[in-house]
Amino acid sequence: MSAEKPNWHVVAAYLAGEMSADEKMNFEAWIKASKENELLFRESQILWKNSGKRIQLADVDTENEWQRLEQKMVSRSFFHDNLWMKVAAAIALLAVAIYGLIVLNLKDDIIIASGDHVATVYLPDSTRVWLNVNSSLVYADDFDQEHRKVHLKGEGYFDVRHDSLHKFVVTTEDASIEVLGTAFNVQEDSSTLTLSVEKGKVLLLPSGQKKGEEVAAQEIISLVNNVVMPKKKVDGDFSIWRKVRNPHYELEKSQPQKFLNVKFSWRKNAINQSVVEGNILNTASLAEYTNIDLAVTYSNLKGKSKTITIKIDGKIGNGEKLTFSKKLFDIFRDTQHMEVSVRGAEVVQ
Amino acid sequence: MQKNGKQDFEALFKNYHRQLVNLAYNLLRDKDLAKDVVQEVFLKLWKNKDELHFGEQIHHYLFRATVHTAMNAIRFQKKIVRIDDDPVIDTLTASEHRDDISYTELEVNVREAIDRLPPKCKTIYLLSRHEGLKYQQIADVLELSLKTVENQMGIALEKLRQDLKPFLTPNLLVIALLIAFVLWTIL
Numbered sequence: 001m002s003a004e005k006p007n008w009h010v011v012a013a014y015l016a017g018e019m020s021a022d023e024k025m026n027f028e029a030w031i032k033a034s035k036e037n038e039l040l041f042r043e044s045q046i047l048w049k050n051s052g053k054r055i056q057l058a059d060v061d062t063e064n065e066w067q068r069l070e071q072k073m074v075s076r077s078f079f080h081d082n083l084w085m086k087v088a089a090a091i092a093l094l095a096v097a098i099y100g101l102i103v104l105n106l107k108d109d110i111i112i113a114s115g116d117h118v119a120t121v122y123l124p125d126s127t128r129v130w131l132n133v134n135s136s137l138v139y140a141d142d143f144d145q146e147h148r149k150v151h152l153k154g155e156g157y158f159d160v161r162h163d164s165l166h167k168f169v170v171t172t173e174d175a176s177i178e179v180l181g182t183a184f185n186v187q188e189d190s191s192t193l194t195l196s197v198e199k200g201k202v203l204l205l206p207s208g209q210k211k212g213e214e215v216a217a218q219e220i221i222s223l224v225n226n227v228v229m230p231k232k233k234v235d236g237d238f239s240i241w242r243k244v245r246n247p248h249y250e251l252e253k254s255q256p257q258k259f260l261n262v263k264f265s266w267r268k269n270a271i272n273q274s275v276v277e278g279n280i281l282n283t284a285s286l287a288e289y290t291n292i293d294l295a296v297t298y299s300n301l302k303g304k305s306k307t308i309t310i311k312i313d314g315k316i317g318n319g320e321k322l323t324f325s326k327k328l329f330d331i332f333r334d335t336q337h338m339e340v341s342v343r344g345a346e347v348v349q
Numbered sequence: 350m351q352k353n354g355k356q357d358f359e360a361l362f363k364n365y366h367r368q369l370v371n372l373a374y375n376l377l378r379d380k381d382l383a384k385d386v387v388q389e390v391f392l393k394l395w396k397n398k399d400e401l402h403f404g405e406q407i408h409h410y411l412f413r414a415t416v417h418t419a420m421n422a423i424r425f426q427k428k429i430v431r432i433d434d435d436p437v438i439d440t441l442t443a444s445e446h447r448d449d450i451s452y453t454e455l456e457v458n459v460r461e462a463i464d465r466l467p468p469k470c471k472t473i474y475l476l477s478r479h480e481g482l483k484y485q486q487i488a489d490v491l492e493l494s495l496k497t498v499e500n501q502m503g504i505a506l507e508k509l510r511q512d513l514k515p516f517l518t519p520n521l522l523v524i525a526l527l528i529a530f531v532l533w534t535i536l
Contacts, residue, residue, distance in 0.1 A: 007503065008503035008504065008506050008507040009499045009500055009502055009503025009504075010503070011503070011506055012499075012502035012503050012505070012506045013484075013499060013502070015506075016477050016484070016502065018483070018484050018499075040510075043510055043514075043517040044506055044510060046455075046517055047459060047506065047509050047510060047513065047517070048478070048506075050453070050455045050456045050459045051456075051459045051460070051463060051474075051478050051509070052478055052479070053452065053456060053460075054371060054375055054479045055371070055374065055375055055460070056371055057367075057370060057371055057374055057380060057383075060366060060367050060370040060371070060384070061384070062362075062363055062366045062367060065366060065370075065384055065387070065388065066359060066362055066363060066366070068388060069362065069388055069391055069392060069395075070359075072388070072392050073355075073392065073395050162381055163385060164379065164381050164382040164385050164422070165382070165385050165386075165389070165422060181381075
């Protein structure tokens with residue numbers, strides 16, 4: 001190894017402990033051969049020592065990730081665990097395929113039309129779509145993690161499940177829109193397509209054009225007769241239509257108990273007082289709740305129970321959690337059992 | 350895996366998830382992508398659970414599959430225009446990282462320089478430096494020749510030194526000024 005041009009793989013091999021005793025001796029002699037060699041080795045050693053720490057993520061969401069995986073596994077395990085089910089499924093599939101091909105010549109498309117109500121649709125990859133009235137969504141029945149493509153007519157709001165490996169594509173008559181995971185609204189009529197982005201970024205590709213237009217969060221862009229108009233900042237709530245003539249939203253408003261999931265634990269503290277702690281998860285798709293009334297029922301060994309109401313005035317958005325904690329006046333009771341449920345809540349308008 | 354049911358699979362997932370996400374994250378520096386990679390690894394394992402018999406070797410399978418899938422993800426990422434991820438590289442001091450590990454300024458600079466290495470070079474360097482793999486093991490995992498691993502390690506070290514030269518050698522001008530300042534105060 002010359003002093004002028006060091007063999008870096010030899011230096012690396014020494015630092016990585018990949019040398020035999022003889023090789024090590026030779027290398028150490030090379031280090032001592034000149035000040036330059038020594039300096040080069042010392043610098044390499046510093047680099048080596050300072051590159052040893054892994055980055056450890058604080059939260060990898062193992063529980064949620066397991067649920068995500070479980071959803072993907074469900075469709076397979078049913079058939080995989082049972083040989084007879086496999087046979088039956090194969091026969092059924094064959095029969096349906098023959099029937100479809102020969103008798104009906106069916107197309108492999110799933111069509112969802114909203115009619116005169118707003119429809120809330122979940123795609124197989126957990127992407128959520130709201131379809132405005134008189135709109136439709138078409139996707140192939142082999143829509144899966146690898147082929148995330150839908151065709152839209154009318155207006156739709158997409159909350160796309162993030163999947164870095166598989167992009168999600170919305171096609172319309174005039175353009176296609178490509179994303180990996182974000183939320184945006186697409187409205188098309190005979191000559192105009194309007195794309196409004198709530199979060200993330202999307203790429204608008206007008207039909208027949210190779211170059212797309214990138215649209216960022218809180219930006220709105222129009223395509224008029226296949227001509228891209230200048231981008232503007234979003235003004236007002238472009239997705240308010242999702243709350244009008246939407247039976248699912250009406251249900252969320254009228255029955256908050258169904259969409260507010262409560263988890264809690266309780267314990268007696270040092271002065272024999274029960275402390276109830278927990279959280280409320282809002283599973284509604286659109287409704288945001290506030291002024292939540294929680295009914296806390298606690299009973300003793302004899303089954304004598306008492307119910308109090310806790311008022312929580314915080315606001316919970318979709319998919320958000322709100323924590324609560326309450327100390328009960330049960331110092332002189334031998335509380336044995338506790339139940340917490342949602343009694344009512346107001347919808348944020 | 351043949352006799353093992355979903356409960357065992359769940360336990361396996363929960364046992365290795367953090368470790369594998371962190372492995373993928375260090376290679377990819379993209380949290381969502383790292384999670385997706387680990388999802389793919391376990392989904393594939395679940396799909397083939399009847400055919401695979403790992404026993405004690407499951408750790409090696411998961412490790413190898415995660416590295417492979419991460420490498421494929423890097424190749425795939427090159428082909429598509431990434432439009433929804435923040436291009437800013439996370440720093441080691443960001444809140445998403447564990448606070449029980451602290452990093453010196455030099456370590457942060459070195460880590461950023463490692464992230465600038467070409468993907469294959471970076472993966473080989475990290476497998477050696479972080480995972481403690483011997484060259485032959487790295488060659489096996491990545492299905493490369495031993496010579497390639499040796500050369501790539503050398504390339505990594507050379508590039509890191511070039512990149513970080515100002516942080517490794519004290520600036521002579523600064524030293525001269527310091528000496529001058531000390532002499533001036535004494536005299």
